[in-house]
Amino acid sequence: MPSLHDNIILSYEVDLENERIRMRTRSSHAVPKNMDVLFSGVMAHAFDTPLHGSIIFDLDEWDLKHFIPYNREVLESGKGYGWLSVSIPMTNCTPG
DSSP states (O other): OOOOOOOOOEEEEEEEEEEEEEEEOEEEEEEEEEEEOOOOOOOOOOOOOOOTBBBOOOOOOOHHHHHHTHHHHHHHHHTTTSSSOOOOOEEEEOOO
16 A cells, blocks of 8 residues: 555545445645545444544554454443444555
């Protein structure tokens, strides 16, 4: 996957029915280039503070085996609400 480090987030679309997120970004290099990132297999998501000019520092793909223990406290705090306000790992993440 091409590097998204320091890309500016222009917009994102969450498609819960089809378990996808499309994030439109722009590189901050000398020659700016737009790039869409497609996440599939999305079970839930959380964008805590989507602000104008938000920058991607890093994207990691985690499997559930590692994700759940790392986020146990957040997951348990949402128990009983019928939804979780956390990011769940995506099964596929590809530039599009």
